Structures are given as structure tokens and as C-alpha cells.
Amino acid sequence: MRILLITTCLFLAISSGALQAQNALSGEVTKRDTRGNPSLGIVSFSGDASTRQILERTLQRTDWFRVVGTDQAARAQIQLKVSGSPQNLVANVVVSGKAPFTISGTGETEQDAVFQLVDALLKQLFKVPALCTRPIAYVCSSSSSTTKEIFLCNINGTNHQRLTHNNRISTEPSWGHSRALVYTHNSGTSLNIVLVDIANDRQRVVSSARGLNSSATLSRNGRLLALSMSLGKQVDLYIVDLAKGERTRLTQDRSVESSPVFSPDGMELCYVSDQSGRAQLYVIPVAGGSPRRIATQGARECVSPDWSPVSNQLCFSMRTSSGQYVIATLDMKKTDTTPVIITEAAGNWEAPSWAPDGRHIVCTRQSGKNQDLYIIDSWYHTFQQLTKDARVSLPAWAPAY
Secondary structure, eight states: OEOOOTTTTTTTEEEEEOOOSSSOOOOSOOOOOOOOOEEEEEEEOOOOOHHHHHHHHHHHHHOOEOOOOGHHHHHHHHEEEEETTTTTEEEEEEESSSSSOOOOOEEEEEHHHHHHHHHHHHHHHOOOOOOSSSSSSEEETTTTSSSEHHHHHHHHSSSOOEOOOOSSEEEEEEEEEEEEEEEEEESSEEEEEEEEEEETEEEEEOOOOOEEEEEEEETTOOOOOEEOGGGSSEEEEEEETTTTTTTEOOOOOOOOOOEEEEEETTTTEEEEOOSSSSOOEEEEEEOOOOOOEOOOOTSEEEEEEEEEEOOOOOEEEEEESSOOOOEEEEETTSSOOOEEEOOSSSSEEEEEOOOOEEEEEEEEEEETTTTEEEEETTTTTEEEEEEEBEEEEEEEEEEOO
16 A cells, blocks of 8 residues: 555645543443543653654544643543653553553554554553554545545544555445455446455455446455345345355345445344335345334434444434434434434534444535545534545444454
């Protein structure tokens, strides 16, 4: 992968919304006390000032801490003593009422080391599996919109890397696990599904049947591919066993099925169908069976679902009665199917994807001719902007596993 040089395709800017979070310091990744973040202070730091600045900004970016200044650090609930080199950091951590512990972070750059260190802290305190070290894939359009390529960036909107070099239309990135994703490639004559081996920087076509091959997603173990195909002159949902090369048809009707995502246990798929006359969410067993509609109350249409393996919640883009698209969530553990709208600001909010912590969501927000990346805190409905005046779409946050 080649690092993207900053071009007119994307101008970076980072702005933070209000930072709020829970009060507890351990337990499952679930919503906690809304009175505020636990305070965190860096009591001592032996190293470069730039590394400390990256650390403080990253801690704030995660939304899990309220970072205080040096004058208040000794009274903070979480106190860090950081030492080491920019690429090899060590932190001694003291937490009120708990035994002290030590964490570390290493990397090729100081930012890599900081990301590892903060992820280690999140895991120790909140059991968050990963966050900062997982990239965000997204689609970037050329100024003429004749080509689209897939890129990767970090949680803070830096280190943009170009993943595809097809000079055509590469779109719909979807992660199976942190080392592999799939995307749709429009060669000009066909729509195919391409599998990317991130670790080895290799790509191969995994579905190229005649007609439509699109909206693909990969299972957690990388074996199953769920996608939309137009075999039989209608668009239906299919499962492809990549190890055996076997294809199974899941739906067979005149409606159009798209955007499948696997449930946390891998036994079901949530997808979009216009069977009712409007785009709505449905769930069907991966092994086959009858689909059931998710009766999302108050939604004119629902598209672009994503299913968190951490919280067992769906997020999706929902069109309201005003015609605006908003991001909503739905707890699949509950019988109440009333969506929780988490974006209230103007603009069309679309293409949500869960972060590995089961709390944050990356999505796009369209305003005028621009469409930028945003990170939403699904607990407190605050947001952070990752890009400014961009032409980006369909973000997908790599999972922890």
C-alpha cells in the first residue's frame, strides 16, 4: 500500500464535539453513568513533547476519558507516569481504589506506539477489545466522479493510505476481520467482488458470476461471503463458501436484497429489502429459512445496516418523515423496535459502521456538495469530524478481531 499524498481529493481537519462518557472503570462495554468521563492526568512524562501531545489528543479522541491539565493531574481518577522512547512507550497507571498496573505501546512511529498504549489502557480499564489501532476504510471519488478508490485512515483522520489502484470504480468496502476486507469492483463491463489480504497486500476476485456481484460482506472467520447477485434475472441474497466454492441462495422473490451484515454469532444476516415497497431491514438465518422483518417504528426507509459484535446493536441510516437521513441504533437484545436517533444536526447522515468498542460509529455527513467522515458517540450523541470539504463515502471501521 502506498501512502496517499494530500491532494484536492481530501483536505483534512479535525474538530471535536463535546466529550462525555461513563464513570465506571471496569466491566463489560455497556452504557454507564452519564455524569461524565473519569478524569485522567499525565503526572509525569519523560520524552518528546510531540509524543505527549499525540498521547493527550488520542486519549481525548477516544471519548472514554476527561483529560485534565498538569495542575490537576495528581488529583485525577486515573494517573499516568509515561516513559520510554517515541516508538517504545511504557506507562505506570494508578487508578483510584484499584491496584496499579503497567502498560506499553510500540510501533514504527510515535503515533503507532501511542495508539497501542491507549488501546492497552482501554482494554485494562473498560475491556474495550481495540479502537485506535484499527483503521477506517472509505471510498474517495475523483473530482470528475469517473473513478472511485478505497483508502484507509486512522481514528484521528491521519495517515491516509490508498488501498486500491484500479482506476475504475472500487466501492462498498466491508471488513470480515482486521486482516481482510472485500469490496465491489466495477471494471466497466462487470461487477465483481474482490478480497483484500491486508497483511500481505494482495487482492483476488472471489465472485465474478455473470451479472451483478455487489454489497458483499465477509464472515468473521473469513470463510463465508454474503452478497447480492442477479442470477435468474432478479437480485437476491446469496452465501458463498469460499473454501468449498459452493453457492447457496437465501432469498428468491421479485424484490431487491442488498447490504447484508453478519450477526455477532455469525448465524444470521441483517439485510435491506424493498419487499414492502420501501427499503426496510430484514433478518434471515445464514443456513437458510424464512426472513423476518424488523419493524422499525417511525422510519420511512432503513438502509446500510451494521451489526456490532460487541453490543449486539444494529446501526443504520433511516429516512425520517422530513426526508432527512439520520443515523439510528436498535438494540437486538430488546423487543422494543423503536430506533434511537443519534444524529440531530442538519445534513444527511449515511453509511454507518460500528467501531470496535461497540460504542462509536463512523459515518458520512452530506452538506452541500461535500460529504465528510464523522465519528458519532452513540451513547451521548456527540460527534467528531474527520475530514473537511471532502468527497468520501461508505466508511467501514475494522473490527478488533
